[in-house]
Amino acid sequence: MNSKPTRKDALGNRERILTVARDALAASTSASLTAIAKQAGVGIGTLYRHFPTRESLILELYRHDIQQLIDLAPALLESHPPLAALRRWFEEVARYGRLKYGVAEVIHAATNGGLDDEYYQPFVDAIAVLLNAGSAAGSLKPDLVPEDVLLQLSVLWRIDPARDGEARAARILTLVIDGLLAKPTTST
Amino acid sequence: MNSKPTRKDALGNRERILTVARDALAASTSASLTAIAKQAGVGIGTLYRHFPTRESLILELYRHDIQQLIDLAPALLESHPPLAALRRWFEEVARYGRLKYGVAEVIHAATNGGLDDEYYQPFVDAIAVLLNAGSAAGSLKPDLVPEDVLLQLSVLWRIDPARDGEARAARILTLVIDGLLAKPTTST
DNA sequence: TCCGTAATCGGAGGGGTCTCCGGTTCATTC
DNA sequence: GAATGAACCGGAGACCCCTCCGATTACGGA
Numbered sequence: 242m243n244s245k246p247t248r249k250d251a252l253g254n255r256e257r258i259l260t261v262a263r264d265a266l267a268a269s270t271s272a273s274l275t276a277i278a279k280q281a282g283v284g285i286g287t288l289y290r291h292f293p294t295r296e297s298l299i300l301e302l303y304r305h306d307i308q309q310l311i312d313l314a315p316a317l318l319e320s321h322p323p324l325a326a327l328r329r330w331f332e333e334v335a336r337y338g339r340l341k342y343g344v345a346e347v348i349h350a351a352t353n354g355g356l357d358d359e360y361y362q363p364f365v366d367a368i369a370v371l372l373n374a375g376s377a378a379g380s381l382k383p384d385l386v387p388e389d390v391l392l393q394l395s396v397l398w399r400i401d402p403a404r405d406g407e408a409r410a411a412r413i414l415t416l417v418i419d420g421l422l423a424k425p426t427t428s429t
Numbered sequence: 430m431n432s433k434p435t436r437k438d439a440l441g442n443r444e445r446i447l448t449v450a451r452d453a454l455a456a457s458t459s460a461s462l463t464a465i466a467k468q469a470g471v472g473i474g475t476l477y478r479h480f481p482t483r484e485s486l487i488l489e490l491y492r493h494d495i496q497q498l499i500d501l502a503p504a505l506l507e508s509h510p511p512l513a514a515l516r517r518w519f520e521e522v523a524r525y526g527r528l529k530y531g532v533a534e535v536i537h538a539a540t541n542g543g544l545d546d547e548y549y550q551p552f553v554d555a556i557a558v559l560l561n562a563g564s565a566a567g568s569l570k571p572d573l574v575p576e577d578v579l580l581q582l583s584v585l586w587r588i589d590p591a592r593d594g595e596a597r598a599a600r601i602l603t604l605v606i607d608g609l610l611a612k613p614t615t616s617t
Numbered sequence: 618t619c620c621g622t623a624a625t626c627g628g629a630g631g632g633g634t635c636t637c638c639g640g641t642t643c644a645t646t647c
Numbered sequence: 648g649a650a651t652g653a654a655c656c657g658g659a660g661a662c663c664c665c666t667c668c669g670a671t672t673a674c675g676g677a
């Protein structure tokens with residue numbers, strides 16, 4: 242994306258934009274970029290050079306949390322059997338979705354795959370690891386496509402937490418997971 | 430929504446807007462409302478009075494197709510066993526999603542439930558009918574929530590048909606349906 | 618220290634969405 | 648055939664997104 246500005250004024254601007262954006266977007270997800278730029282004391286053009294799209298700005302803000310989610314997947318696999326790890330990880334994703342409901346819309350766009358792989362791919366990889374472990378253990382179907390599962394998960398990002406969000410997320414997670422389970426070996 | 434304008438000038442305007450909008454949106458989903466209004470020979474204000482949101486306009490255009498999908502559900506149940514009916518109906522929804530990919534984004538918003546129930550509820554009802562039939566027959570889980578299933582289906586609306594859309598939709602449908610199946614009666 | 622230049626700045630501008638409200642017109646009543 | 652008021656028209660205006668490009672400035676070399 243934006244490897245690193247070399248000039249220190251540019252760097253300062255970038256930092257200032259991020260700080261202001263964090264507050265502004267926390268207050269209202271739909272905060273205008275115009276306002277953020279103004280408040281950060283830069284022109285709108287500068288903001289757009291640093292963050293070409295609204296999503297890229299938001300993703301940068303949440304990059305940290307997202308990374309944590311991604312790192313969690315292998316960690317869970319070390320302390321749980323694959324199926325349990327999968328479920329726990331899904332729950333964590335759901336919780337994050339509930340927390341950042343406002344942000345969801347944007348990340349949802351990212352989930353679509355139209356976005357730079359930089360953010361998308363690690364997520365897919367994390368899922369792939371979980372799925373592979375499950376397949377190897379025989380508890381999950383063998384040929385699952387991680388992108389498909391991510392797409393299914395993206396639904397979690399759209400549950401209104403105010404309206405029975407937690408219960409609903411749990412129900413849907415169950416549906417998704419059951420869909421991934423290896424069919425009960427019909428023959429011996 | 431907009432029950433019916435009583436004055437004939439209003440009605441004419443409404444009709445003209447719809448006609449123009451159908452063409453314009455077919456050409457490009459992101460056609461500007463400003464342009465549509467201009468081409469229809471009405472002020473932008475008039476367009477907005479008739480269709481308060483962009484979605485309401487689009488939904489009105491596609492109301493017909495949507496109704497057909499809804500009517501299909503009970504029809505399928507009469508000629509197929511519940512599970513087969515469900516799958517066929519899902520496939521039809523997927524196909525429609527593929528056809529109107531551009532429109533999807535908007536309908537997706539509707540699917541969210543934030544929209545007027547006028548469009549949302551019939552869809553939920555159609556699903557409920559299918560689910561109930563399956564539950565009664567014992568092939569589906571007993572306490573499925575149609576809204577949950579609709580949410581899962583909404584994912585179909587976001588598959589890029591250009592990139593392996595058909596196969597992907599099929600895969601995901603399988604996952605969703607498998608998640609709905611009654612667990613194989615473990616005992617006995 | 619001074620300079621050239623490429624990176625950076627930032628706002629004007631084109632296009633959109635949606636609201637608001639003074640002016641206009643239909644439909645009804647007398 | 649008026650008259651009148653409710654319904655409707657439509658564009659100006661407020662705000663936003665994003666691009667483009669002339670002006671500005673920091674940084675490395677002479």
